[in-house]
Amino acid sequence: MMTKLTFYTNPMSRGRIARWMLEETGADYETVLLHYGPEMQSDDYKAINPMMKVPAIVHGGKTVTECGAICAYLAEAFPDAGLAPLPEERADYYRWMFFAAGPWEQASTNRAMGFNVPSEHSGMAGYGDFERTLATLTSILDDRPHICGDRFTAADIYVGSQIAWGVQFGTIPATPRLKDYISRGMARPAFQRATEKDDAEMDGYGPETPPANA
Ligand SMILES: N[C@@H](CCC(=O)N[C@@H](CS)C(=O)NCC(=O)O)C(=O)O
CATH class of the missing domain: 1.20.1050.10 (Glutathione S-transferase Yfyf (Class Pi); Chain A, domain 2)
Incomplete structure (x- = not known):
């Protein structure tokens, strides 16, 4: 069975770096979009990243935050992509x-x-x-x-x-x-796929935009 991979992000954030990396690995992942403000500061998300910041990934029950760490972790978790260092x-x-x-x-x-x-x-x-x-x-x-x-x-x-x-x-x-x-x-191609996915989600997710139900 495939290990579950969840990606927490906002399309107008450093999460774009993690999305590019995810697309390079070819991994299947579920995306959870978070608005700036209350959603990132909710108890549920604080349990994932107490910094209340995106991006974060949860892979096989383990959390990785910080873009650099996410890129390095994914490079090793998906070695077939050939992106970890020799x-x-x-x-x-x-x-x-x-x-x-x-x-x-x-x-x-x-x-x-x-x-x-x-x-x-x-x-x-x-x-x-x-x-x-x-x-x-x-x-x-x-x-x-x-x-x-x-x-x-x-x-x-x-x-x-x-x-x-x-x-x-x-x-x-x-x-x-x-x-x-x-x-x-x-x-x-992975950069272009990642950009297309984030661009498609931009509406309503800017730093000034509250969640629709706020
Ligand atoms: N050092 C962190 C920086 C993460 C970060 O600052 N994310 C910003 C978006 S680019 C954020 O979530 N800001 C929301 C907030 O602080 O309220 C990383 O590399 O992941």
């Missing part, structure tokens, strides 16, 4: 997955909110400062077509999505190299 790719894979989930997510969010680490405290901030973090992120692709080298892996879904969103929102400069990298990801 032994020689592991160093780059873990290094850049964690870099994107930690330093980059914090640096880019703080920048978007207009918060800059005071220079005298950059030693305490895990990402130091925005400029350094940005330069490090974009340098990954200076000498390779994918995050781990020659091959597309789950790191290209997670780190690549962060790069694509940064370019889209203007936090990351749109260099020809990055634009080419992003287009290669977007050309993948």
